[in-house]
Amino acid sequence: MTYLVMTFKSSASSTKIRCIGFTLIELLIVMAIIGILIGITFSGATYIYGAQQEKKALADMEALKLALEEFKSEHGDYPRTNDLEGDAETLPLLTGKRLFLALSSYVDKHGDPYGNKEARPKTFIKSDVFSFGEKDGDNDKMKKVTLDHSDSDDETPECFVIDPWENPYVYDYPRRDGKLGFLLFSKGADMGSSDFTSKEDGPIEPDEKDYDNLPPNEPSRL
Numbered sequence: 311m312t313y314l315v316m317t318f319k320s321s322a323s324s325t326k327i328r329c330i331g332f333t334l335i336e337l338l339i340v341m342a343i344i345g346i347l348i349g350i351t352f353s354g355a356t357y358i359y360g361a362q363q364e365k366k367a368l369a370d371m372e373a374l375k376l377a378l379e380e381f382k383s384e385h386g387d388y389p390r391t392n393d394l395e396g397d398a399e400t401l402p403l404l405t406g407k408r409l410f411l412a413l414s415s416y417v418d419k420h421g422d423p424y425g426n427k428e429a430r431p432k433t434f435i436k437s438d439v440f441s442f443g444e445k446d447g448d449n450d451k452m453k454k455v456t457l458d459h460s461d462s463d464d465e466t467p468e469c470f471v472i473d474p475w476e477n478p479y480v481y482d483y484p485r486r487d488g489k490l491g492f493l494l495f496s497k498g499a500d501m502g503s504s505d506f507t508s509k510e511d512g513p514i515e516p517d518e519k520d521y522d523n524l525p526p527n528e529p530s531r532l
């Protein structure tokens with residue numbers, strides 16, 4: 311019997327494998343590209359987040375304006391702040407607290423407490439719409455708090471309606487700057503604004519701190 315024997319010769323041993331590596335310059339270029347992409351992503355996310363905060367603040371103020379109009383319809387006038395006195399730092403806290411207490415029906419339009427819960431009329435603030443805050447100790451920072459207007463506690467809370475940057479919305483009525491209606495605005499991300507308590511004879515340039523105020527025309531400089 312005859313056998314056919316076939317042999318195969320591996321060519322692997324004769325194959326030359328070429329190892330290709332990255333040079334230092336190529337690695338630096340790749341790292342630079344990755345850094346640029348991360349920066350673009352971070353900047354885009356920051357812009358979107360900032361835009362969402364501004365949108366929330368404007369929506370809050372529209373809801374507050376509606377609540378103020380309902381308050382006026384019920385009580386004949388907006389909550390008044392002309393009895394409050396303070397400097398540029400403390401006055402916005404006092405007027406902001408008056409805004410919250412009046413719309414929450416802890417005090418009347420003049421700031422006088424109603425007393426026990428049974429004597430209080432309906433609230434004009436919906437706790438599921440706004441964010442609330444209170445002063446964190448003796449410093450000027452705010453901390454968020456959760457409020458339930460159905461709570462049986464008759465104590466008057468030391469609270470504010472706060473914007474997305476956790477700063478009280480600025481409210482004033484009648485306006486100390488002599489303009490008509492009520493003043494309502496957010497100081498924005500820098501949490502600063504020009505003084506709203508002085509009357510001006512004519513138009514003046516907005517302060518640098520006012521450029522991120524919402525709405526942008528408040529406090530009015532015209």
